[in-house]
Amino acid sequence: MTSCGRGYAPMARYRAAAAEISAATAAFRGTWADMRHVGSGAAGRRNGGWLWAACTWLGWAMRITALAGGVGGARFLRGLRHHLDRRDDGPHDVTVIGNTGDDITLFGLRVCPDLDTILYTLGGGVHDGQGWGRADESHRVQEELLAYGATPDWFALGDLDLATHIVRSQWLGQGMSLSEVTALLAQRWGLPEQRVRLLPMTDTPVETHVVLAEEEPRAVHFQEWWVRMQAAAPVERFVVAGMDRAVAAPGVLDALREADVVLLPPSNPVVSIGIILGVPGVRDALRGTAAPVVGVSPLIGGRPVRGHADACLTAIGVEPTSAAVAGLYADFLDAWLVDPTDADVAVQRVRVEAHSEPLLMSSVEAAGAIAGAALGLAESIRTSR
Numbered sequence: 323m324t325s326c327g328r329g330y331a332p333m334a335r336y337r338a339a340a341a342e343i344s345a346a347t348a349a350f351r352g353t354w355a356d357m358r359h360v361g362s363g364a365a366g367r368r369n370g371g372w373l374w375a376a377c378t379w380l381g382w383a384m385r386i387t388a389l390a391g392g393v394g395g396a397r398f399l400r401g402l403r404h405h406l407d408r409r410d411d412g413p414h415d416v417t418v419i420g421n422t423g424d425d426i427t428l429f430g431l432r433v434c435p436d437l438d439t440i441l442y443t444l445g446g447g448v449h450d451g452q453g454w455g456r457a458d459e460s461h462r463v464q465e466e467l468l469a470y471g472a473t474p475d476w477f478a479l480g481d482l483d484l485a486t487h488i489v490r491s492q493w494l495g496q497g498m499s500l501s502e503v504t505a506l507l508a509q510r511w512g513l514p515e516q517r518v519r520l521l522p523m524t525d526t527p528v529e530t531h532v533v534l535a536e537e538e539p540r541a542v543h544f545q546e547w548w549v550r551m552q553a554a555a556p557v558e559r560f561v562v563a564g565m566d567r568a569v570a571a572p573g574v575l576d577a578l579r580e581a582d583v584v585l586l587p588p589s590n591p592v593v594s595i596g597i598i599l600g601v602p603g604v605r606d607a608l609r610g611t612a613a614p615v616v617g618v619s620p621l622i623g624g625r626p627v628r629g630h631a632d633a634c635l636t637a638i639g640v641e642p643t644s645a646a647v648a649g650l651y652a653d654f655l656d657a658w659l660v661d662p663t664d665a666d667v668a669v670q671r672v673r674v675e676a677h678s679e680p681l682l683m684s685s686v687e688a689a690g691a692i693a694g695a696a697l698g699l700a701e702s703i704r705t706s707r
């Protein structure tokens with residue numbers, strides 16, 4: 323992924339605003355310190371599975387780090403938390419590295435769709451049928467914007483959801499980083515109490531854009547392609563504006579290097595996980611971590627459960643199969659969970675350990691079982707090392 327490198331006026335303003343340090347930042351730092359993990363050292367973890375057992379015995383937290391996009395990632399994480407809460411070998415700390423490539427500035431407000439989906443899902447405020455946005459939502463503000471003829475009109479902005487974007491934009495404008503803002507939003511949704519830390523992949527403003535395969539190539543924001551065009555317009559390539567300047571957000575690389583387990587939920591492999599992997603240092607940290615890296619396929623029977631992951635894969639020249647998705651992670655993946663419908667092909671073609679497990683997250687319990695299977699695989703890898 324490369325940047326299209328053009329000047330981006332809203333981003334420039336956002337970056338300038340982020341230079342100021344506000345009083346709210348100082349207040350926030352105290353709570354961040356309280357979230358620090360306790361655990362074993364990296365050298366110890368390389369010595370094998372016994373250390374994991376020792377952590378449990380000593381009451382140290384097992385550190386799980388997950389990369390995540392929006393709906394698929396959030397549902398998996400809610401299942402993971404559900405599973406962990408029912409184990410008797412706790413505590414477990416979960417660090418989530420969220421995709422910010424979907425971020426967009428609308429009506430002067432910074433919107434982070436994937437981070438918000440994770441906050442609302444883990445915090446119990448999500449519209450469950452939809453998988454994103456708020457439950458019991460209304461759209462009065464958007465109706466008023468439409469009455470003014472304001473554009474764009476294709477991106478749903480509920481009234482409750484708008485409060486998140488307003489407060490985020492205010493805090494960013496006061497000079498807080500996106501990590502700091504996200505930690506404050508996470509408090510409102512009870513993530514620290516759940517021992518979940520949500521980190522944006524980077525504090526640098528980045529945006530995934532789609533270069534359309536038209537006679538006159540032009541780029542549109544990823545959201546316009548995904549939401550307005552329903553991912554139907556042919557793609558020449560994805561570019562991530564701002565990625566050339568991006569640095570991993572504080573804690574991101576350490577969370578991968580110092581994890582006991584790294585999980586890849588069934589998020590979109592191209593525009594969610596693929597974007598996070600493009601943040602400088604993330605892929606190297608995954609290659610170098612002593613933790614087992616276990617992924618869950620987002621495809622069942624060669625099709626995405628929802629969304630347009632197949633169109634994204636085709637656009638980057640990768641066939642839409644579970645085995646091919648594992649191939650995108652081949653340099654750091656230790657094990658891959660596939661649905662039984664994909665087991666034959668995957669077991670033959672994936673060079674890492676492939677295990678089959680029903681992968682439909684039809685309920686929190688079903689997602690919990692999938693998360694439990696992924697952790698079980700990680701534990702068996704650690705024990706055998």
Ligand code: GDP
Pocket residue numbers: 390391392393394395396436439588589590591593594595618619620621622625626627628629630631681682683684
């Ligand atoms: P988005 O940012 O909202 O598109 O969400 P993600 O990138 O986190 O996840 C999107 C992916 O989740 C899609 O490719 C879906 O196929 C996958 N997904 C959604 N629900 C399920 C499910 O129940 N099981 C599996 N295995 N994948 C799912």
Ligand code: CA
Pocket residue numbers: 391392393424435436593594
């Ligand atoms: Ca997304």
